[in-house]
Amino acid sequence: MAEPVASSHDLTGLYGLTDDLVRAAHDAIKVRDRAGLRALVAPLHAADLADLVQALSGHDREFLEDYLGGEWDPEVFVHLDEAVRDDLIEELGPAALARMVTGLESDDALELIEELDGADRQALLDRVPDGDRALYEAALGYPEDSAGRLMRREFAAVPAGWNVGQTIDYLRSDAQLPDAFYGLFVIGPDHHPLGVVMSSTLLRRQRIVPVVDIMDAAIKPIPAVTDQEEVAFLFRQYALVEAPVVDESGRLVGVITVDDVVDVIDEEHEEDILKLGGVQSDDLYEAVAETTRLRGSWLLANLATAIMASAVIGFFQAEIEKVVALAVLMPIVASMGGNAGTQTLTVAVRALAMKELTASNAARILGKEALVGGINGMVFAVLVGLVAYVWFSSLEIGLVIGAAMIINMIVASLAGLLIPLGLDRAGVDPALGSSVILTTVTDVVGFFCFLGLAVLILF
Amino acid sequence: MAEPVASSHDLTGLYGLTDDLVRAAHDAIKVRDRAGLRALVAPLHAADLADLVQALSGHDREFLEDYLGGEWDPEVFVHLDEAVRDDLIEELGPAALARMVTGLESDDALELIEELDGADRQALLDRVPDGDRALYEAALGYPEDSAGRLMRREFAAVPAGWNVGQTIDYLRSDAQLPDAFYGLFVIGPDHHPLGVVMSSTLLRRQRIVPVVDIMDAAIKPIPAVTDQEEVAFLFRQYALVEAPVVDESGRLVGVITVDDVVDVIDEEHEEDILKLGGVQSDDLYEAVAETTRLRGSWLLANLATAIMASAVIGFFQAEIEKVVALAVLMPIVASMGGNAGTQTLTVAVRALAMKELTASNAARILGKEALVGGINGMVFAVLVGLVAYVWFSSLEIGLVIGAAMIINMIVASLAGLLIPLGLDRAGVDPALGSSVILTTVTDVVGFFCFLGLAVLILF
Numbered sequence: 001m002a003e004p005v006a007s008s009h010d011l012t013g014l015y016g017l018t019d020d021l022v023r024a025a026h027d028a029i030k031v032r033d034r035a036g037l038r039a040l041v042a043p044l045h046a047a048d049l050a051d052l053v054q055a056l057s058g059h060d061r062e063f064l065e066d067y068l069g070g071e072w073d074p075e076v077f078v079h080l081d082e083a084v085r086d087d088l089i090e091e092l093g094p095a096a097l098a099r100m101v102t103g104l105e106s107d108d109a110l111e112l113i114e115e116l117d118g119a120d121r122q123a124l125l126d127r128v129p130d131g132d133r134a135l136y137e138a139a140l141g142y143p144e145d146s147a148g149r150l151m152r153r154e155f156a157a158v159p160a161g162w163n164v165g166q167t168i169d170y171l172r173s174d175a176q177l178p179d180a181f182y183g184l185f186v187i188g189p190d191h192h193p194l195g196v197v198m199s200s201t202l203l204r205r206q207r208i209v210p211v212v213d214i215m216d217a218a219i220k221p222i223p224a225v226t227d228q229e230e231v232a233f234l235f236r237q238y239a240l241v242e243a244p245v246v247d248e249s250g251r252l253v254g255v256i257t258v259d260d261v262v263d264v265i266d267e268e269h270e271e272d273i274l275k276l277g278g279v280q281s282d283d284l285y286e287a288v289a290e291t292t293r294l295r296g297s298w299l300l301a302n303l304a305t306a307i308m309a310s311a312v313i314g315f316f317q318a319e320i321e322k323v324v325a326l327a328v329l330m331p332i333v334a335s336m337g338g339n340a341g342t343q344t345l346t347v348a349v350r351a352l353a354m355k356e357l358t359a360s361n362a363a364r365i366l367g368k369e370a371l372v373g374g375i376n377g378m379v380f381a382v383l384v385g386l387v388a389y390v391w392f393s394s395l396e397i398g399l400v401i402g403a404a405m406i407i408n409m410i411v412a413s414l415a416g417l418l419i420p421l422g423l424d425r426a427g428v429d430p431a432l433g434s435s436v437i438l439t440t441v442t443d444v445v446g447f448f449c450f451l452g453l454a455v456l457i458l459f
Numbered sequence: 460m461a462e463p464v465a466s467s468h469d470l471t472g473l474y475g476l477t478d479d480l481v482r483a484a485h486d487a488i489k490v491r492d493r494a495g496l497r498a499l500v501a502p503l504h505a506a507d508l509a510d511l512v513q514a515l516s517g518h519d520r521e522f523l524e525d526y527l528g529g530e531w532d533p534e535v536f537v538h539l540d541e542a543v544r545d546d547l548i549e550e551l552g553p554a555a556l557a558r559m560v561t562g563l564e565s566d567d568a569l570e571l572i573e574e575l576d577g578a579d580r581q582a583l584l585d586r587v588p589d590g591d592r593a594l595y596e597a598a599l600g601y602p603e604d605s606a607g608r609l610m611r612r613e614f615a616a617v618p619a620g621w622n623v624g625q626t627i628d629y630l631r632s633d634a635q636l637p638d639a640f641y642g643l644f645v646i647g648p649d650h651h652p653l654g655v656v657m658s659s660t661l662l663r664r665q666r667i668v669p670v671v672d673i674m675d676a677a678i679k680p681i682p683a684v685t686d687q688e689e690v691a692f693l694f695r696q697y698a699l700v701e702a703p704v705v706d707e708s709g710r711l712v713g714v715i716t717v718d719d720v721v722d723v724i725d726e727e728h729e730e731d732i733l734k735l736g737g738v739q740s741d742d743l744y745e746a747v748a749e750t751t752r753l754r755g756s757w758l759l760a761n762l763a764t765a766i767m768a769s770a771v772i773g774f775f776q777a778e779i780e781k782v783v784a785l786a787v788l789m790p791i792v793a794s795m796g797g798n799a800g801t802q803t804l805t806v807a808v809r810a811l812a813m814k815e816l817t818a819s820n821a822a823r824i825l826g827k828e829a830l831v832g833g834i835n836g837m838v839f840a841v842l843v844g845l846v847a848y849v850w851f852s853s854l855e856i857g858l859v860i861g862a863a864m865i866i867n868m869i870v871a872s873l874a875g876l877l878i879p880l881g882l883d884r885a886g887v888d889p890a891l892g893s894s895v896i897l898t899t900v901t902d903v904v905g906f907f908c909f910l911g912l913a914v915l916i917l918f
Binding site for chain 2: 201295298307327439
């Protein structure tokens with residue numbers, strides 16, 4: 001039945017987990033009220049129950065996990081964050097895990113199996129039914145994050161010679177078909193996909209009409225080895241709802257629907273945003289030790305950068321001792337360069353991910369960025385020059401910081417574009433290393449220009 | 460017909476625009492070879508043609524636009540970037556735009572109309588057929604970025620009393636129905652949606668079966684005023700393919716399918732990533748003046764921050780004059796704090812967007828972040844303390860920078876979480892202002908701790 005409907009811009013309270021429910025679960029657990037906990041947990045959608053497991057901490061979570069122990073809904077498992085799930089997989093052991101996997105649809109099951117390492121994976125595969133094992137092993141034969149891993153292997157297809165009536169009779173007779181499907185593929189004698197017929201179209205046509213007459217031939221077959229980011233691009237570019245997946249000889253082997261692609265798009269975006277922020281993976285549910293280690297390696301790279309910038313300052317110790325205003329003002333030049341560079345970098349990384357930054361427009365955008373950096377550099381040179389002049393009553397210091405600002409902001413804008421472009425061309429993820437290289441450039445150039453110009457003009 | 464299939468991890472050359480094609484178009488335009496240009500452009504998908512328009516610059520783009528002038532495919536228009544499209548809309552004028560809009564599906568047309576301002580919008584609406592105008596005006600009655608704007612108004616629905624046979628007969632007889640649909644809604648006497656039947660299920664059942672027996676009642680009706688980000692959350696959380704949209708009395712008024720949601724998810728992500736990088740909108744195709752202005756306002760906020768940090772340094776001029784090593788080392792403390800804080804900030808902004816950071820787990824995560832910051836602070840305190848000791852042969856300076864590092868990294872970790880949480884609670888987008896506030900905190904605290912401790916210990 002349809003749920004009651006609130007009139008609100010926000011769906012809180014209508015769908016999803018609420019803070020009130022988390023508190024109620026916490027209270028029920030505190031007094032070991034199993035019946036109360038059941039009443040709270042039973043009506044929850046698997047995705048919301050997974051959120052509840054994650055929202056609870058320490059003993060609360062252990063109690064809930066223990067309580068669910070006998071009756072873990074495999075669907076809940078699929079919705080858990082990887083860090084939380086990995087902990088549970090270790091506790092469960094291969095036999096319980098195999099039961100879980102058998103209760104899942106093939107693509108969800110594959111997602112769990114993929115996460116297991118060599119021996120654990122084999123132990124699990126040994127425990128699932130033969131038919132399922134063959135299917136999983138075939139899927140695991142495709143590269144990680146490829147269309148072959150992403151696709152559903154169950155699909156409906158009919159030969160090109162059939163008409164609507166034959167097709168409907170076949171659909172009624174074959175119990176092996178997936179429960180629900182959108183399109184029905186029409187295949188040639190070599191098993192190549194020729195087009196797709198919507199089931200709604202089949203419903204509305206006479207039995208005698210050949211399927212080739214009502215099929216949509218504008219399909220976009222995807223080779224099974226294609227990387228999932230390319231698959232996401234294809235769905236986004238052409239607003240696809242589903243696409244056939246073909247093997248190296250062009251035979252239809254599976255189908256990808258847009259709802260599978262939503263997860264890929266989310267993953268992609270998460271990677272980009274986290275890497276730009278210097279975080280290697282979503283560590284919200286990761287343990288303290290692991291989080292500290294992962295973030296520490298990034299901070300170490302930044303320490304090297306910061307020491308390099310300090311070394312530049314070190315060259316100018318004698319001058320700073322004489323004019324201490326230099327020490328006061330120098331972070332402004334470095335910081336403004338860093339910010340201007342980050343703006344360009346962010347736009348560039350995003351444009352690369354969306355395939356909007358290519359060899360054919362790179363030169364034009366480089367020119368534009370240099371211009372934007374130069375204009376803003378001049379505007380802020382005047383501003384900061386005035387501030388410095390008023391603060392230290394020195395026209396020379398105002399001129400020095402203004403000139404350094406213009407240079408550093410142009411350099412920053414160019415670096416913000418060239419660094420991700422260079423990394424991308426070198427086959428490195430531009431989101432990953434870009435910002436630490438950029439900061440090195442803007443700090444070193446910022447300090448060197450400012451202090452170097454000061455030496456030329458003030459001394 | 461199916462296109463030829465390459466065996467590659469990359470779809471370049473198989474689908475989408477290639478750099479070769481852009482170059483060929485550029486060459487054809489240079490020699491005014493209209494036939495050659497036609498041969499290149501004619502086979503392109505609307506989305507790829509839009510990319511070509513965007514990949515060309517200056518006179519090339521004008522020539523192509525002029526060439527397409529008489530025969531702009533409205534679909535191409537939909538795929539253009541907003542900045543490029545806005546320019547064209549002005550050139551075209553309301554009459555040509557009205558012809559364009561009439562050639563589009565209702566949701567694509569609405570997207571164009573939404574972008575127009577008061578007078579332009581009215582001029583356009585006056586020029587479209589009456590039926591379409593009523594439809595657009597009804598849609599525009601819903602809030603911007605709401606489910607009511609996003610939904611398709613054409614859907615298939617049958618009364619709960621019908622059986623499969625009646626339904627199929629109705630589908631065959633009613634030409635008003637959308638060409639293709641996935642599910643067919645079953646509605647109660649009050650026009651509330653009760654469930655959904657897949658058209659593939661209809662195909663496979665006997666005519667006598669009542670639709671209520673084969674419908675899936677686990678639907679999630681969405682109020683039409685719901686914000687599109689909430690809609691995206693719902694689709695993601697429950698892996699939905701489509702959802703009915705209802706008015707304030709719960710009556711079915713439209714349907715949203717997952718492919719519409721993909722655009723929303725992309726927009727959402729783009730906003731988050733760009734705002735974190737200090738860019739207000741995707742300005743890749745924006746003119747230099749506009750880009751400079753938009754980025755400049757962010758840089759101005761950062762200048763205020765940088766000057767504030769410099770003012771802190773200003774308090775300690777006398778000490779820096781005596782021990783110039785302080786000037787050399789102080790950026791390290793500020794920079795490491797900034798980076799550690801940005802890591803926490805990025806995870807927090809992402810978790811808020813994905814609804815994973817809530818009142819019920821905020822305290823736990825705050826404790827974790829403080830611990831991670833403290834541990835990494837200690838590790839890097841030892842490292843940087845040793846560097847400073849060796850560099851300046853002063854144990855005291857090593858101790859001062861080590862202690863300042865620990866304090867600043869704990870403060871940075873807490874600020875990285877509390878700033879976005881506070882903004883979110885205040886109803887402000889946490890991606891927007893967070894990083895400039897964070898930098899202020901880590902710079903000011905970093906410089907103040909380091910120089911302040913130096914005063915206490917060294918003097």
